[in-house]
Amino acid sequence: MMLLAIDTATNRCSAAVFADGAVVASRSEDMLRGHAEALMPMVADILGEAGLTGPSGVAGLDGIAVTVGPGAFTGVRIGLAAARAMGLAAGCPVLGLTTLEVVAADAAPGLSVLAALDSKRADAYVQLFDPDGRPLAGPAALLPDAVPAYLMAGGLDAGDIAIAGDGGRAVAPALTAAGYVVRPADGAGLPDIAVLGRLAAVRWMAVAPRLGDSPPSPLYLRPPDATPPKVRPAPRKPG
Numbered sequence: 001m002m003l004l005a006i007d008t009a010t011n012r013c014s015a016a017v018f019a020d021g022a023v024v025a026s027r028s029e030d031m032l033r034g035h036a037e038a039l040m041p042m043v044a045d046i047l048g049e050a051g052l053t054g055p056s057g058v059a060g061l062d063g064i065a066v067t068v069g070p071g072a073f074t075g076v077r078i079g080l081a082a083a084r085a086m087g088l089a090a091g092c093p094v095l096g097l098t099t100l101e102v103v104a105a106d107a108a109p110g111l112s113v114l115a116a117l118d119s120k121r122a123d124a125y126v127q128l129f130d131p132d133g134r135p136l137a138g139p140a141a142l143l144p145d146a147v148p149a150y151l152m153a154g155g156l157d158a159g160d161i162a163i164a165g166d167g168g169r170a171v172a173p174a175l176t177a178a179g180y181v182v183r184p185a186d187g188a189g190l191p192d193i194a195v196l197g198r199l200a201a202v203r204w205m206a207v208a209p210r211l212g213d214s215p216p217s218p219l220y221l222r223p224p225d226a227t228p229p230k231v232r233p234a235p236r237k238p239g
Contacts, residue, residue, distance in 0.1 A: 003200060003201060004064045005066070006039065006065075007067040007102075009099050009191065012028060012029070012191065013042065018201060023197065028193055030190075061086075064087050066080060066082075066097075067079060067096070069099060069221075070098070070141070070221045084215055087215070098139065100125065100126070101127070103164050104133060104164055107162055109185050111131055114128055114168075117167045118166045123144075125140075137151075144173070160180075161183065163182055163184065164186075
């Protein structure tokens with residue numbers, strides 16, 4: 001199975017082609033902005049490197065995997081729009097995975113994992129997973145002081161916990177104060193494209209028959225910071 005994986009949801013733009021779960025070609029670049037300009041040249045490069053050339057290299061794909069958030073609003077939309085368009089061009093299904101599950105799967109600490117991503121605001125995007133990567137609670141956007149209560153609601157009382165993701169430093173002090181023993185997890189802190197492809201390949205056989213009925217949607221945990229301009233009343237006519 002030939003699978004294309006793309007991620008533009010955080011401060012990284014990545015793409016990779018997988019054949020039967022193994023990486024054939026990949027590109028990744030850390031960036032704060034410019035994902036829209038960087039993504040498609042990356043995809044073209046790796047499709048060519050993987051031998052998927054011709055008028056439309058995506059025609060040789062069996063599926064596409066994409067991160068759906070949480071993350072930067074613009075980045076999430078860029079990735080999803082690209083994945084859906086390429087899925088239509090290739091006539092193949094598109095599978096969405098969250099940034100939090102990808103980060104947690106990269107940790108592999110043998111402990112429960114709190115995936116925590118920097119939201120660029122006072123809160124953090126978090127989700128609790130068991131040692132096998134199964135979610136113990138849903139994703140949430142929380143202030144650091146609210147994270148201990150979130151863990152307890154997920155069934156994890158004070159004890160050892162691994163934190164994965166670039167938001168870990170923001171939430172660790174509150175967990176330590178609440179009696180948790182915080183262990184640093186492996187991983188780079190942002191979604192790894194190789195992990196995204198590996199998760200997608202494992203999940204594909206179970207969900208592929210249903211993917212055509214429900215294309216992936218963005219996962220937003222809070223409203224966007226931008227607000228529409230206020231509508232000014234029309235000026236009164238004199239007289």
